[in-house]
Amino acid sequence: MDIQPNNFIEDIIAKDLAEGANDGRLQTRFPPEPNGYLHIGHAKAVCMDFGAAEKFGGVCNLRFDDTNPTKEDVEYVDAIKEDINWLGFKWGNIYYASDYFQQLWDLAVKLIKDGKAYVDEQSAEEIARQKGTPTEKGEESPYRNRPVEENLRLFEKMNSGEVPDGAMVLRAKIDMASPNMHFRDPIMYRIITKHPHHRTGTKWKAYPMYDFAHGQSDYFEGVTHSICTLEFVVHRPLYDWFIDQFAEPGGYRPHQYEFNRLNITYTVMSKRKLLQLVQEGLVAGWDDPRMPTICGLRRRGYTPESIRNFIGKIGYTTYEATIDLSLLEAAAREDLKQRSTRVCAIFDPVKMVITNYPEGKTEKLTRENNPDDDNAGDREVDFSGSIFIERSDFMENAPKDFFRLTPGGREVRLKSAYIVQCTGCKKDENGNVVEVYCTYDPDSKSGTEGGSRKVKSTINWIDSGNCVEAEARLYDRLFSVEDPSASDQDFRELLNPESLQVTSFLVEPFVADARPMEHFQFLKQGYFAVDKDSTPGHPVFNRTVSLKEKKK
Numbered sequence: 056m057d058i059q060p061n062n063f064i065e066d067i068i069a070k071d072l073a074e075g076a077n078d079g080r081l082q083t084r085f086p087p088e089p090n091g092y093l094h095i096g097h098a099k100a101v102c103m104d105f106g107a108a109e110k111f112g113g114v115c116n117l118r119f120d121d122t123n124p125t126k127e128d129v130e131y132v133d134a135i136k137e138d139i140n141w142l143g144f145k146w147g148n149i150y151y152a153s154d155y156f157q158q159l160w161d162l163a164v165k166l167i168k169d170g171k172a173y174v175d176e177q178s179a180e181e182i183a184r185q186k187g188t189p190t191e192k193g194e195e196s197p198y199r200n201r202p203v204e205e206n207l208r209l210f211e212k213m214n215s216g217e218v219p220d221g222a223m224v225l226r227a228k229i230d231m232a233s234p235n236m237h238f239r240d241p242i243m244y245r246i247i248t249k250h251p252h253h254r255t256g257t258k259w260k261a262y263p264m265y266d267f268a269h270g271q272s273d274y275f276e277g278v279t280h281s282i283c284t285l286e287f288v289v290h291r292p293l294y295d296w297f298i299d300q301f302a303e304p305g306g307y308r309p310h311q312y313e314f315n316r317l318n319i320t321y322t323v324m325s326k327r328k329l330l331q332l333v334q335e336g337l338v339a340g341w342d343d344p345r346m347p348t349i350c351g352l353r354r355r356g357y358t359p360e361s362i363r364n365f366i367g368k369i370g371y372t373t374y375e376a377t378i379d380l381s382l383l384e385a386a387a388r389e390d391l392k393q394r395s396t397r398v399c400a401i402f403d404p405v406k407m408v409i410t411n412y413p414e415g416k417t418e419k420l421t422r423e424n425n426p427d428d429d430n431a432g433d434r435e436v437d438f439s440g441s442i443f444i445e446r447s448d449f450m451e452n453a454p455k456d457f458f459r460l461t462p463g464g465r466e467v468r469l470k471s472a473y474i475v476q477c478t479g480c481k482k483d484e485n486g487n488v489v490e491v492y493c494t495y496d497p498d499s500k501s502g503t504e505g506g507s508r509k510v511k512s513t514i515n516w517i518d519s520g521n522c523v524e525a526e527a528r529l530y531d532r533l534f535s536v537e538d539p540s541a542s543d544q545d546f547r548e549l550l551n552p553e554s555l556q557v558t559s560f561l562v563e564p565f566v567a568d569a570r571p572m573e574h575f576q577f578l579k580q581g582y583f584a585v586d587k588d589s590t591p592g593h594p595v596f597n598r599t600v601s602l603k604e605k606k607k
Contacts, residue, residue, distance in 0.1 A: 068111055089121055124262070141349070199228060269294065321533060323347075344530050402580060562577070
């Protein structure tokens with residue numbers, strides 16, 4: 056079967072498979088840290104790691120990088136699994152870096168015995184200072200050349216619980232004059248005693264650093280293509296150096312490849328900053344629909360297909376760029392248009408009374424569920440002489456280019472119903488319109504021969520005797536500036552104060568019992584999804600996205 060690559064990494068995979076590299080085997084991995092929830096940037100990596108393996112008949116494993124128990128939690132492990140499944144991917148196996156703690160420890164011991172690692176008792180500040188700068192070489196640690204036996208004894212002591220956090224680290228002995236700062240005796244192990252590990256408990260007190268654990272874990276699992284984002288380009292030589300210390304020359308070894316990470320306007324992608332928003336109560340949790348997290352987008356009403364289509368369109372390159380949020384919103388509209396039932400919802404209602412409609416009569420009219428879905432069918436709605444319309448669809452003294460309801464004989468069609476003419480209105484003591492009066496043409500019913508008569512405007516309505524009140528949560532961009540990370544201000548000061556507005560509205564009873572995550576297009580209002588807070592008698596809807604792109 057001829058499989059066409061869609062990006063440069065798929066080009067590499069296709070070439071390797073064609074040349075029989077790794078015995079024709081393809082294995083990738085997705086290695087999240089279980090210290091937060093996945094966001095849309097992680098989704099790009101998920102689509103690459105899992106998508107490439109799926110496309111070329113390989114395997115992608117899920118491996119949790121659980122090397123820092125101070126920040127990790129089982130809650131995050133479970134959430135990451137849920138998000139990957141929701142996006143439509145399946146892993147081959149689940150692994151943890153902690154599965155390899157003993158193997159990593161044994162490799163570290165080997166490096167000490169080979170004279171390529173040593174225990175350093177300097178403070179973190181002293182180590183950072185001695186590393187020098189990109190233009191000035193570093194200084195060797197006074198502990199760099201201590202005897203092997205002493206290093207082995209101290210390394211064991213690091214894991215005994217007798218040594219306080221930060222008192223010792225294990226460093227690789229490479230080159231303090233290297234132009235690559237990552238080669239200047241990088242830290243391999245640090246001590247963490249105050250936080251039990253979510254899987255290994257208190258067995259370990261010394262934990263491997265990412266740069267040491269990552270490549271070796273890839274090797275232990277048989278990963279062929281270790282795919283990362285561009286910030287790891289400068290780490291790649293160290294990735295290779297560690298593997299060089301124990302891999303058989305000319306034999307199997309994993310290779311690292313990098314692509315550009317995903318940055319989107321009006322949001323932040325730092326898990327540290329997202330955690331601050333959650334912990335400080337500035338959002339309503341990781342799944343707040345304003346958050347760029349997968350669970351937040353899911354709750355807001357985004358579908359897996361819309362996210363995957365968005366990522367497919369922006370693609371993978373080797374240069375950094377910031378993607379306009381409107382492209383993600385456009386992907387949502389494109390997908391939701393095909394799957395969302397059209398429903399009338401009135402957000403600023405005013406009553407319309409049809410004065411010539413038979414008093415006490417109610418009839419059933421037919422509404423199309425979705426004109427973009429041939430299989431969506433129709434439904435019946437009630438219609439009577441008393442309905443609600445949007446206040447903005449009526450103007451008492453209208454200009455010539457206003458084609459909706461206004462006194463003076465102009466005709467307007469009620470959606471899926473009749474043509475009406477406005478005859479006047481009623482106001483309260485403050486001059487506010489409280490009722491609009493119209494007459495209707497009984498021969499203009501939609502779906503009949505007379506219903507084909509054309510008028511310039513169609514407006515939405517809902518029967519006053521058969522509607523329900525619901526809550527709408529209208530979400531906007533989380534931040535008020537395009538690039539909050541580039542500002543000198545604290546990012547929390549840049550939050551958009553109008554990112555959430557809550558209002559009540561009237562809607563067809565058809566949606567009163569809709570289940571969470573069902574999607575609707577409220578005509579002329581936007582695409583909405585049922586929120587998990589919905590209860591019988593109190594439906595709650597999140598606006599996923601407006602019908603049109605927001606003007607800047």
